Amino acid sequence: MKDMMPDDISGEYQEHMFNYHDGTQRKALFTNIETQLPEGSLIVSRTDLRGIITDVNQSFIDMSAYHKDELIGQPHYILRHPDMPAAAFGDLWKTVQQRNKWYGYVKNLRKDGGFYWVYATVIANVRNGDITGFTSVRRKTSRTKINEAETYYQTL
Amino acid sequence: MTHNFTVSPDFNPGHISGWYIFNTWLQRAINEEIHLELYNSAKEQRKAIADDQVELIYANPYDATALVRDKGFIPVARADNKADEAIIAVNHESPILNVEQLTDGTRISSTDDPDVRMMCMIMLEPAGLNKSNTITIQRDAYILIAKDLLKNDADIGFFLEETYNELSDITKKQLRPIVHSQIHVIHHLLLVGPKLAHKKNDMQSSLLSMADDSKGAGVLKSLNFERWVAVEQEEAEFMIDLMDTLAE
Numbered sequence: 001m002k003d004m005m006p007d008d009i010s011g012e013y014q015e016h017m018f019n020y021h022d023g024t025q026r027k028a029l030f031t032n033i034e035t036q037l038p039e040g041s042l043i044v045s046r047t048d049l050r051g052i053i054t055d056v057n058q059s060f061i062d063m064s065a066y067h068k069d070e071l072i073g074q075p076h077y078i079l080r081h082p083d084m085p086a087a088a089f090g091d092l093w094k095t096v097q098q099r100n101k102w103y104g105y106v107k108n109l110r111k112d113g114g115f116y117w118v119y120a121t122v123i124a125n126v127r128n129g130d131i132t133g134f135t136s137v138r139r140k141t142s143r144t145k146i147n148e149a150e151t152y153y154q155t156l
Numbered sequence: 157m158t159h160n161f162t163v164s165p166d167f168n169p170g171h172i173s174g175w176y177i178f179n180t181w182l183q184r185a186i187n188e189e190i191h192l193e194l195y196n197s198a199k200e201q202r203k204a205i206a207d208d209q210v211e212l213i214y215a216n217p218y219d220a221t222a223l224v225r226d227k228g229f230i231p232v233a234r235a236d237n238k239a240d241e242a243i244i245a246v247n248h249e250s251p252i253l254n255v256e257q258l259t260d261g262t263r264i265s266s267t268d269d270p271d272v273r274m275m276c277m278i279m280l281e282p283a284g285l286n287k288s289n290t291i292t293i294q295r296d297a298y299i300l301i302a303k304d305l306l307k308n309d310a311d312i313g314f315f316l317e318e319t320y321n322e323l324s325d326i327t328k329k330q331l332r333p334i335v336h337s338q339i340h341v342i343h344h345l346l347l348v349g350p351k352l353a354h355k356k357n358d359m360q361s362s363l364l365s366m367a368d369d370s371k372g373a374g375v376l377k378s379l380n381f382e383r384w385v386a387v388e389q390e391e392a393e394f395m396i397d398l399m400d401t402l403a404e
Binding site: 040042059135136137145 | 336341402
């Protein structure tokens with residue numbers, strides 16, 4: 001995946017180098033600018049078995065600030081924010097592989113370096129008994145829950 | 157043999173005659189005897205489904221989940237440009253301007269339509285509201301929810317957006333939406349059961365060409381539909397996955 005580009009960033013930014021579980025790296029640029037998910041909006045995406053994005057809805061595009069063609073075919077961790085500890089996602093894959101629903105509070109990184117908080121739910125797509133991919137839905141949550149999650153993630 | 161057809165009870169009562177006209181049209185189109193049975197509530201309809209008394213249904217997304225996954229129904233079509241969205245509304249004089257101003261003890265007027273209720277409860281989450289800290293007044297029809305708001309018997313009302321939009325202008329002037337869902341990918345589906353599945357292709361092709369002749373177009377108009385579009389299994393499965401993701 002390409003490094004984030006300074007020209008895409010709005011505002012003062014910091015840098016963080018991600019070393020992903022699949023051996024790839026990416027330089028992420030991030031700011032302190034928060035974007036609120038509009039009330040009533042649900043972010044929907046689907047991935048294949050490897051976590052590669054296969055479909056997104058308009059709310060996903062709007063909140064991520066990417067174009068649709070910049071998202072399809074990319075790993076879902078394109079949205080990973082440096083403040084999200086790996087441990088927060090530690091049980092995601094295990095949970096959904098066991099065909100259980102995973103949920104958690106997630107700080108996502110936008111293309112412009114800003115961030116947005118969501119309550120995320122992920123389930124396995126089972127067809128004819130086999131897992132064929134995953135569906136994720138992210139929705140707005142309360143500031144109280146965000147504060148609790150932020151405090152907890154700092155301890156991980 | 158007569159097959160039973162039903163429609164999710166959340167449709168606008170103003171379209172009852174439209175569904176009867178559609179049923180007559182459909183019988184001719186696919187050369188099958190079909191009886192339209194409309195139920196007063198989601199509960200009554202669900203009992204009929206459980207008792208295998210329904211073979212064709214225009215189902216809300218929530219019921220579609222059980223019909224496809226548990227009862228072997230297959231998708232045929234959906235109305236074009238009619239995504240299912242929900243609205244939370246207040247009396248127009250209410251001081252509440254957005255969801256985050258709502259507090260514990262909020263009185264909710266709602267029907268028992270599970271998809272609308274689920275979407276609206278999700279929209280209350282930013283205020284920290286859930287089943288345990290709100291009071292629900294259950295009504296059989298959306299017009300009764302509007303009345304609850306007008307009489308201040310409820311603080312907020314849950315509506316299917318289409319139904320809200322079809323309330324009278326006088327009623328709508330006295331209400332104010334505070335939030336609209338923006339999901340885009342949830343729809344009512346026309347589903348056919350195993351006993352009528354052999355007619356799926358005939359039905360689908362008739363429905364897809366319905367807007368092309370004047371009779372069919374008239375029937376669509378009576379339902380307030382532009383046209384039908386085909387729904388294949390994977391599209392329905394995706395919507396069902398989405399509903400599963402959202403369900404508690």
